[in-house]
Amino acid sequence: MIKIHGLSYFVAQIENLDAWQRYAEDVLGMQVSPAPGGGLYVKMDERPFRMLIVEGSEKRYLASGWELASEAAFLHAIDVFKEKGIEYQTGTPEEIDQRGVQAMVSVIDPSGNRHELSWGHRSDCLPFISPQGVPRFITGDMGLGHTVLPAPNFDATVAFARDVLGFQISDIFNFRPAPDAPVTRIYFLHCANARHHSLALGEYPVPSGCIHVMVEVDDMTEVGRAHDRRIAHDVPLSATLGEHLNDRMTSFYMKTPSGFDLEYGYGGLQVDWDQHSAFEFTRVSIWGHDFSVGRQ
Numbered sequence: 274m275i276k277i278h279g280l281s282y283f284v285a286q287i288e289n290l291d292a293w294q295r296y297a298e299d300v301l302g303m304q305v306s307p308a309p310g311g312g313l314y315v316k317m318d319e320r321p322f323r324m325l326i327v328e329g330s331e332k333r334y335l336a337s338g339w340e341l342a343s344e345a346a347f348l349h350a351i352d353v354f355k356e357k358g359i360e361y362q363t364g365t366p367e368e369i370d371q372r373g374v375q376a377m378v379s380v381i382d383p384s385g386n387r388h389e390l391s392w393g394h395r396s397d398c399l400p401f402i403s404p405q406g407v408p409r410f411i412t413g414d415m416g417l418g419h420t421v422l423p424a425p426n427f428d429a430t431v432a433f434a435r436d437v438l439g440f441q442i443s444d445i446f447n448f449r450p451a452p453d454a455p456v457t458r459i460y461f462l463h464c465a466n467a468r469h470h471s472l473a474l475g476e477y478p479v480p481s482g483c484i485h486v487m488v489e490v491d492d493m494t495e496v497g498r499a500h501d502r503r504i505a506h507d508v509p510l511s512a513t514l515g516e517h518l519n520d521r522m523t524s525f526y527m528k529t530p531s532g533f534d535l536e537y538g539y540g541g542l543q544v545d546w547d548q549h550s551a552f553e554f555t556r557v558s559i560w561g562h563d564f565s566v567g568r569q
């Protein structure tokens with residue numbers, strides 16, 4: 274079984290890197306620097322980057338980067354792909370250098386999402402110094418946060434995440450937008466860390482290639498300050514402040530320059546998986562999170 278430790282990074286694309294530079298520095302409160310081979314590193318902890326933004330004709334999310342603990346774990350992942358007949362691509366020297374890892378392979382899931390698996394991230398361990406005074410983001414062993422990906426080919430994609438990539442289901446949401454509307458499934462999955470979910474899969478297509486990415490701060494005040502910066506920089510709101518039922522994250526959602534949403538939150542659950550029972554929840558939030566604001 275593949276054992277993923279966490280969401281190491283994601284890769285997104287935009288026509289003009291300046292927009293992401295301004296968004297990262299002015300709104301998210303993160304640091305930016307040039308990435309090797311072109312592109313932008315967005316730094317939110319002691320690592321050189323957690324978001325890699327590259328230039329391209331289309332605004333979109335390109336890949337999720339998943340971390341393995343060691344070379345042995347990495348080679349085992351390749352064995353699993355071979356055993357299960359999963360097509361994989363070995364990272365080029367340029368890709369490996371840009372992501373700052375020892376080795377990388379990529380696979381495409383049955384809904385077309387690209388997953389990159391790597392080991393041995395490179396870091397100068399320089400401290401994170403936020404241009405907006407954000408003390409810290411909660412990362413470390415729990416990865417950068419979580420990513421929620423479109424999975425119109427739902428059953429096959431959940432099976433791929435579980436049986437190939439080794440994620441396990443945290444809990445499930447059968448979303449029914451109206452009493453007589455068909456159910457849209459959203460499944461939440463965890464890997465080998467305490468974060469309630471590092472990956473979620475939603476049963477619908479999304480043109481930007483991602484439903485949202487979540488980053489977490491360790492103080493509710495920082496969520497409010499980020500929300501003030503969102504207003505000051507005219508970043509569209511996608512969902513109002515609210516508290517999720519399943520991972521208890523108190524957060525708001527806003528647009529990124531690459532067209533997908535970003536959840537900025539506080540207070541997410543850290544779970545002891547030996548004590549956890551997966552469950553089905555029937556409303557997405559205990560309070561707030563009005564997503565209709567993002568559709569206006």
Ligand SMILES: [Fe+2]
Binds near residue numbers: 419421485486487536
């Ligand atoms: Fe989320």
